[in-house]
Amino acid sequence: MHHVEHTVTVAAPVDVVWDVLLDVRGHERILGSVHAAEVLASSGTHQLVRLTVEVNTGVVHTWVTRRDIDADARVIAFRQVEDLAPLVRHMGGEWRAFPLGADRTQLVLTQDYAAREPVDGLVAGRFTPEATEQMLHGVTERNGTGDLAGVRAEAERRVSGAG
C-alpha cells in the first residue's frame, strides 16, 4: 500500500472550498480528468458516485466510489467500492479543507493505493508489476496536482464572482 499527500493554498474561505468538494456532480465540469459523475445515492454523510475518469491519456475507466462526509472536520473520505479500475486492488484517500485565516484555505488530497497481484507475472494480463506501480504512481501524482488545481480554480472563481 502506498500513501501520498498533496496540498495547495486556495484564496477562498473554507466554506466555499467545502461546497466545491461536496458538489461531486460538478466535478465533471471542473476536474479535467473526470468525464462523468453520476450520483447513485446520497445522504448528509455519504455519496455513492459512478465516476468515469481518464486515468491516462486516452484511457478511460468507470468505477463506483463511496464518499463519506465529515462536515464538522471538513473531510471527505473516498474509496473505490465497485468495478475497480483494472490495475488497482485498493484506491482511496481523503479530501481535507482547513481554514487558513478567514479568506484562505489549505486544501489537502491524500491517496492510498495498492496494485492488483500479478497473474502469471502480469497485472490485468498486460503489465509487469513494475510497470503497474509506475503507472499508478503517475496517476496519483497527476490527480494530486490536477484535481487540487481544479478545485482551487473553481473556488477562487466563485469568490471572484467571475464566469
Add this chain to the structure above:
Amino acid sequence: MHHVEHTVTVAAPVDVVWDVLLDVRGHERILGSVHAAEVLASSGTHQLVRLTVEVNTGVVHTWVTRRDIDADARVIAFRQVEDLAPLVRHMGGEWRAFPLGADRTQLVLTQDYAAREPVDGLVAGRFTPEATEQMLHGVTERNGTGDLAGVRAEAERRVSGAG
C-alpha cells in the same frame, strides 16, 4: 519566483507539532539537513537564526533566517535575510500546523524561491540559469519531504514517549 507546497499527516496533537516547529535550536538534531542552528535574537513573535545547512551532498552554506511566529494561526513565516545562499535571490516560506481531530496534525511546508540573476551568463560565476533552477528545484523538493519527515518523526517520538 517559484512556489511549492508539501504536506504530511502527523500522528500527534497540533500542540506537540507546534512545539517542535518552535524549537528551532533542536532542528540541528532532528532535521538531517541542518548542521547548526544558532538563535541570534528571539521574542514571542519572532526568531533570528543563523543556520548552517547542507543544501546538497557535501555542500554546506550558512545564512541568517528570520522566523515570524503567529501562534494563534500556528504559522511560522521564514525568509533568508542575511548572507543569502549563493544561488538565491529570495528564499522563504511558511510552516503551518492544522489540527486534524484531537490527536493528528496536518503539517504543511510552503517554499517560495527565486534564483539570482546570471552575470555574463552564469549564476555565482559557475552555473547556467537552467542548472541553477534545477538545483534549487531539487533542494526545495528534498527539504519539502525531508524536513516534514524530520518534524513528523520528532513529534511522534514525543507522543510515544520513546527515546
